[in-house]
Amino acid sequence: MTRITAWRRHPLARYAVLILALALVGMVYTAFVQAGRPADAALASGKLDDVAAGKSLFEVHCASCHGMNAQGTSTGPTLIGVGAAAVDFQMSTGRMPASNPGAQVPRKPMAGWVTPDKIRQIGAFVQSLGGGPQVPGKEQVDPALGDAGKGGELFRANCIQCHNWAGAGGALTQGKYAPNLNQATPTQIYEAMATGPQAMPVFNDTTITPEEKRSMIAYITQVREQKDPGGFGLGRIGPVTEGLVGWVVGITALVLASIWITAKKRQKS
Amino acid sequence: MTDIEHEIEQPDERAPKRVIGTPAPGTSMLGDGEPAARDAEVAGVTYQDETKARKAEKIVALCFTITFLAAIAFIISYVVFQVGSPEKTATSTLALGGSLTLALLGLAVGIVVWVRQIMPKYSLIQERHPMVSDEDTREVVAETFLQGAKESGFVKRPLLRRTLLLAAAPLGLIPLVLLRDLDNSKMPGAKFNETLRHTVWGEKTKEGKPLRLVVEGTGQPIRAADFNSPGGILSVVPEGYEHDLNALAKATLILIKFRADEIKSGTNLNWTHDGIVAYSKICTHVGCPAALYEQTTHHILCPCHQSTFDAADGAKVIFGPAARPLPQLPITVDDQGYLIAKGDFAVPPGPSYWERGDAEAEARSKGGHA
Numbered sequence: 183m184t185r186i187t188a189w190r191r192h193p194l195a196r197y198a199v200l201i202l203a204l205a206l207v208g209m210v211y212t213a214f215v216q217a218g219r220p221a222d223a224a225l226a227s228g229k230l231d232d233v234a235a236g237k238s239l240f241e242v243h244c245a246s247c248h249g250m251n252a253q254g255t256s257t258g259p260t261l262i263g264v265g266a267a268a269v270d271f272q273m274s275t276g277r278m279p280a281s282n283p284g285a286q287v288p289r290k291p292m293a294g295w296v297t298p299d300k301i302r303q304i305g306a307f308v309q310s311l312g313g314g315p316q317v318p319g320k321e322q323v324d325p326a327l328g329d330a331g332k333g334g335e336l337f338r339a340n341c342i343q344c345h346n347w348a349g350a351g352g353a354l355t356q357g358k359y360a361p362n363l364n365q366a367t368p369t370q371i372y373e374a375m376a377t378g379p380q381a382m383p384v385f386n387d388t389t390i391t392p393e394e395k396r397s398m399i400a401y402i403t404q405v406r407e408q409k410d411p412g413g414f415g416l417g418r419i420g421p422v423t424e425g426l427v428g429w430v431v432g433i434t435a436l437v438l439a440s441i442w443i444t445a446k447k448r449q450k451s
Numbered sequence: 452m453t454d455i456e457h458e459i460e461q462p463d464e465r466a467p468k469r470v471i472g473t474p475a476p477g478t479s480m481l482g483d484g485e486p487a488a489r490d491a492e493v494a495g496v497t498y499q500d501e502t503k504a505r506k507a508e509k510i511v512a513l514c515f516t517i518t519f520l521a522a523i524a525f526i527i528s529y530v531v532f533q534v535g536s537p538e539k540t541a542t543s544t545l546a547l548g549g550s551l552t553l554a555l556l557g558l559a560v561g562i563v564v565w566v567r568q569i570m571p572k573y574s575l576i577q578e579r580h581p582m583v584s585d586e587d588t589r590e591v592v593a594e595t596f597l598q599g600a601k602e603s604g605f606v607k608r609p610l611l612r613r614t615l616l617l618a619a620a621p622l623g624l625i626p627l628v629l630l631r632d633l634d635n636s637k638m639p640g641a642k643f644n645e646t647l648r649h650t651v652w653g654e655k656t657k658e659g660k661p662l663r664l665v666v667e668g669t670g671q672p673i674r675a676a677d678f679n680s681p682g683g684i685l686s687v688v689p690e691g692y693e694h695d696l697n698a699l700a701k702a703t704l705i706l707i708k709f710r711a712d713e714i715k716s717g718t719n720l721n722w723t724h725d726g727i728v729a730y731s732k733i734c735t736h737v738g739c740p741a742a743l744y745e746q747t748t749h750h751i752l753c754p755c756h757q758s759t760f761d762a763a764d765g766a767k768v769i770f771g772p773a774a775r776p777l778p779q780l781p782i783t784v785d786d787q788g789y790l791i792a793k794g795d796f797a798v799p800p801g802p803s804y805w806e807r808g809d810a811e812a813e814a815r816s817k818g819g820h821a
Contacts, residue, residue: 332669339667339686343742343754354743355750355759355770381745383684383707388677390685394669411541443563 236307239300243279252311257283264377265314266305271373273301275366277380285357286380289365315376315387322392323368328400336390337398344382348405348418354381364406368399495574507568514561521554644806650702651689652780653795663690664706664729664782664790672789673706675724682746683708686732689792701800703732704780705742705751706790707762713749717765722781724790729780730766731800734758736773738802751777774803775811 189195241250247258254260261268272278276290305317321327338347346352349363358381363371375395378384385395410416416423499507528546533539584592605612638646652662663672667686670693678685685706692698709726718728734741734753741753741760749763758771766777778800781793798810 335668336666340684343740352743352754354745355748355752355757358745360743378680378682378746381747383744383746384680384682385685386678386680386683388679389666389673389683443567 232303232306233310234307236303236305236310239304240307243295244304247280252308261308261311263312263314264308266302266309266317267315267373268377268379269305269308270301270317271370271377271379273304274298275370286359289361315373318369318372318376318392323372323396323399325368325396325400325403328393328397330397330400330404332394333397333399333401336394337401340385340390341398346419348408348415349402350418352419363402366402368403371399371402372396497572497574499569499571504569507564511561511565511569514557514564516557518554518557518561521550521557525550525554647804647806648799648810649795650800651692651695651698652702652792654689656691660785661791661793662692663785664688664704664792665690665693667693667703674788675727675784675790676788678706678708678727678790681708681710681713681726684742684744684746686742687729701731701733703740704729705732705744707744707749709749709763713763715761715764717761717767717776718763719765719779719781722779722793724783727782727790728762729782729790729792730760730762730777731780731796733777733801734773735768735775735777735800736771736802741777 240248240252244252244258244261247255248261249255249258252261269278273296274292276292276296277287279293280287281290302317308314309316344352344354344360345363346360351360351362353359360382366374372395373379374382375385375390375398376387387395390398410418414427416427525547528543528550532543532546534543600606654662656662664687665672667688672690673685673687687704687706688699689702692702706727706729709728711726714720714723714726714728722728730751732740732742734755736753736756736758739753739755741751741758743752743754744750744762745752749761750769751760751762751766752758753760753771753773756772758773759769760766760773760777761769765779768774768776775798778796778798780796782790783793785791797814799807
């Protein structure tokens, strides 16, 4: 008895109890979740189709903002009719699942649980809700098959106002911005045009045809590989940085040179 | 180069040989060549330490040699690196610029080191003298001026004075006339004003049909049924004027597709078609292309000065220096379903100008919509 009492009064006892209790709760929860989610188990064995698997993934990872039926809530827009292309774009760029609300959801590394298969399954589920743009095929986004000259004309008419002529991106209103296009894969560029993620407008296939989109992808990827004359791109955001660097470096050099020329030699006494 | 070498060379240099760039021997400019002055310490003059000066001499010589080599490199690279393709031109420019920079820099650094490390240093005090002329001079000037004024009769003969002022007046007006006539189209004033007020959207095609809206970059006409994704935007130009830059400077449009419930009262619904609205792409502030469209907020942002327009509400200004909304173009569809212009803008697009007046009020008074 006294031994047990001594243990109970040990200064570490309360932490031990707490850890035990947390572990127990965790185990019970896991057991319940496993029981309540046959989809994941079935998914692992490959028994259910993509739509059902996507639905269960959606309910776990997306429904808190987009609603159980993807109808949208105050924190997230409806996903009915956005299509698998939107899912693929948002998840493969790491924008979704979003980490915190703000003016704009930034590109980031994909969450640990996200795999191409899971993206495909959630995409299939969202596609089943109300159609929308599909994920483009490999050939549809192959820059080698596009006409960069034609694409450049369309890019200059419709994209550079926000994304800059070299795809360097730029600022929009109230904290939003057009992102840099250099990290985007051809598939992601296509999906962004087709679905209009976040503040970006939509360029649907009937007004800008898939061939024209492919040409624009060819232009974007070619510009990316262009060398910067002089060796430094300085972010490729145009005369502002170039002027600033030229001015600061040039004036500093002139000031240092004139200090050197006119400096009085120290007198040795 | 060691000291011993210097001493061996010394006797040779004393021979009366003329060195390029120096006066002939015997002239007094450089004295007799002996460093006699060094012995007499002059106040305020510090002579450089000879060992240090020798070191500096080598540095200067190195700089000048660099200049020599770089200048030769410039000539060689001018011949070797031919231009033609952008890559070749870049190489040539780099080689020429680099060698010339090195040559001039070597010369400049050499001279500065020469002056700083080898030549004697002077501490001189230069007294300022008063700027004012002395009493007598001022008196003479005043007298001369008054005498001249009197003799000219400027005060006595008012006719001369007045006609001179008259002659000067139009000279001041000349710049105004030139500014007013910057337009070189030789149009009469009224026609000029008309041209500024109207765009080619009011024109008809050769068949007498209204102009179709075509995609900038491809020239494809747009079927309203195809431009059907809410949140879509397109840069649009008038059919037949795809490459007429003068026309496009005023007539370029942005075409935006809305959901029906998104359009607010500022937009003229009669001028839209099935949620498709056309606005001038030319900012009403100073005429930059304003087309940074956010489909979530319906903001159109002008990148030059951050003027922001609410596209859902008739493109009214919600931020920035623009004073007026982007003009809306009346559009509809033709019998084949392609988007066409119903007519010209009701108000002149683009930035303000003198003769513009309050075009919005004028349009409203005619029962229209600005």
